[in-house]
Amino acid sequence: MEKTRRSRPIKSMTLLVRPAPGKKSRALVQLGTITVPAAIGRSGRTALKREGDGATPIASMKLLSGFRRGERPARLETPLAIRRIREDMLWCDQPEDPNYNRLVKAPFRPSHEEMKRKDRLYDVCLVMDWNITSRARNRGSAIFFHLIKPGYEPTAGCVAVHPRDMRRLLPFMRRGTVVRVL
Structure with missing residues (x-):
């Protein structure tokens, strides 16, 4: 069992994302005893995710890897494999392309x-x-x-948290950690 800096146990390697009351594009992210607010898709959540619908899929998704902006944050405490983002890194979102939902190069x-991104949303991503291992x-x-x-x-379908909350969660996130959107 892992512990946070305040010695609170993290009982589960599952990150729960549950709807927050009052607004379909808001959620609460919970990992063990840590609970933080989050933004989700502008259309809320859906069990029938489609390209461009603006919804966050209701699903259990394993973390695969991550990216960080090169010039910041300099050091991330996480066992998850994190790659530095380069200018030529793009993510294909064209369904008809063979590279759909893959990292591609400009x-x-x-x-x-x-x-x-100019808006820095992917400073930590x-x-x-x-839809990656089985596209x-x-x-x-x-x-x-x-x-x-x-x-x-709201996001276009992702889960987004404040940078300080990302820093709190990262030490417990590794490849295979499940993000479960309820």
Whole structure:
């Protein structure tokens, strides 16, 4: 059993994401005794995720790896494999492309997301196994656990937390940690 800095036990390697009362695009993320607010998809949650629907999939997704912006944060305390984001890193979100829901390299013509975002949401970005190990067209792409926009604005389907909360959770997140959206 792992412990936080205050010696509170972390009983589970499952991160629970449950809806917060009052707003469909808000959630609470819980890992053991740590509970933090989060933003989720602008359309709330769905069991039938589709590309571009703006919803966070109701599912259990394992963490695969992560990314961090090169110039910050310099050091992350986590056993999860974290790669430094380069300018040429993109994520394909074009369902018809063979690289759909995969990391690709610029230049890349089909629809994609830049990993080195100007809004810094992916300064810390963890890849959840949604439609990655078993890909299907139009089931949704780039479902990440990343940093929030100011005011906990909704995401396009990801789970997003405040940077201070990400730093609290990262030491307990490793490959295979389950993010369970209820």
